[in-house]
Amino acid sequence: VSISGGQSVTGGAPLDLVVSKVEGIQALFFRTAEYLQRLPHRKRGPAPVGVQSICRPWLFHAAPGSYQFAVAIEDVAQRTLFGPEVPTTDEITDAFVALLRAATEDPTTALAQTVPDQEYRGTFLKLTRALAPTGKDFEALTVRRSSTDPDPITLDAGSRKIISDVIRRQFTKPRATEETGGELRGVLRAVHLDDDWLEVTVDGQHVRVFGMGETVDDVVGPLVNRQVVVQIVTQPSGRVVFRDIDAAP
Numbered sequence: 001v002s003i004s005g006g007q008s009v010t011g012g013a014p015l016d017l018v019v020s021k022v023e024g025i026q027a028l029f030f031r032t033a034e035y036l037q038r039l040p041h042r043k044r045g046p047a048p049v050g051v052q053s054i055c056r057p058w059l060f061h062a063a064p065g066s067y068q069f070a071v072a073i074e075d076v077a078q079r080t081l082f083g084p085e086v087p088t089t090d091e092i093t094d095a096f097v098a099l100l101r102a103a104t105e106d107p108t109t110a111l112a113q114t115v116p117d118q119e120y121r122g123t124f125l126k127l128t129r130a131l132a133p134t135g136k137d138f139e140a141l142t143v144r145r146s147s148t149d150p151d152p153i154t155l156d157a158g159s160r161k162i163i164s165d166v167i168r169r170q171f172t173k174p175r176a177t178e179e180t181g182g183e184l185r186g187v188l189r190a191v192h193l194d195d196d197w198l199e200v201t202v203d204g205q206h207v208r209v210f211g212m213g214e215t216v217d218d219v220v221g222p223l224v225n226r227q228v229v230v231q232i233v234t235q236p237s238g239r240v241v242f243r244d245i246d247a248a249p
Contacts, residue, residue, distance in 0.1 A: 001025065002068040005139025013067035017137050020222055024131050025071055026057050027218040031123060032096045036087040041119040043216045044193060054086050062147070070147075097145050101153050103128040107166045119214065122171040125163055126219045132160035134249040157249075164246060168231070172243050173213075179233040179241075184209070185248060188228045191220055198242065200230055211241040220245060 003013050003021065030047035033055040039048070046052075055073060062068035073089040087095070102110040103124050115121040131141055132155035144152040175181050186202035197210045198220065209232055212220075227248035233241050 001071060001144075002062075002142045003138050003140075004067070004142070006133070006137050008067045008138050011067060014137065018067070018069070021131060021141065022059060022069070022071075023222060024127060028100065028124070028127050028131075029055055029057050029071075029073065029092065029096055031120070031127065031218070032099060033087060033092050035099075035115065035117070035120050036091065036095055037085060041117070041123070043214065045217060055089075055092055093145075097143070097153070099124055100128060100143060103163065104132075104153050104155055104159055107163050108170075118171075122167070122214070123216055123218065125167055125171070126216075128155070129160055129163040129167065129246065130219070130222065131155055132163065133157050134160065134247055136249055164244075168244060171214075172231070175233050175243075178236050181231075181233050184230040184232055184240075186228070188220075188223045188226060188230075188245070191224060193217065193220070198230075198245075200228065207240060209240050209242045213242065215242070215245070223247060 001021070003017065007014050007017070030051055033051045034042060034047065037051070039051070042048075047055075058072045058074055060070040060072060062070045073092055075089045099111070099114060102114045107125055107128075111121055111124065115124060133139055133141065135157040140154055140156045142152050142154045184200045184202050184207055186200045186207070188198060189201050189206065190199040191212075192198070193212055193215065196212050197208050198212060199206055199208050201207075209230060223245060228245055229248050230245045231243040233243060235241060
């Protein structure tokens, strides 16, 4: 994985940027393993212990150029204990790359063919969007299956916009006639998915947004205490209802 442009330099990049991308890639690996095992779509909490046991990512230093790091999946020492349905590390890695490529290069058709399950597909899209640059801190994130991969996957600000457009067309509830659309730009200060709300601080004012619906921990959790853009609708009663959330550009 390489991060280039913006604040990144040869062999270095801001720590918070690197940590967020490493965590995003780990989340995608866990989700890929869960999908391959046909586990129910997880909305809350960490990946199951069993998934973490068969899909433990390791981080390695890669040769400097742009800022680069390598991710490998630790194999299970006694795979037979987990059953024949448990995917191998190669199967998880191949599926991860295929899903990331489909979500990046053809999020409408190819990803739908690869991931027919709508809940999983929406989560894969949102996690992929989170890896792409907003255009502020860096310019591109490139993923290769190996150091000699001739066909890398590249995410840039354009990729992020395309994915966002698909998310809002296919995974956002349409606005009712009596509702008013809008957005909030501020700092995500609090999230309570079980109680179905989040709170954003906008110009010193705390705004509570309800109706989180199918939003999952993996998507919203990393955005806490960060600048975000929340797509909302306001009902005639004044209730502010959630539609989508993304990091602010």
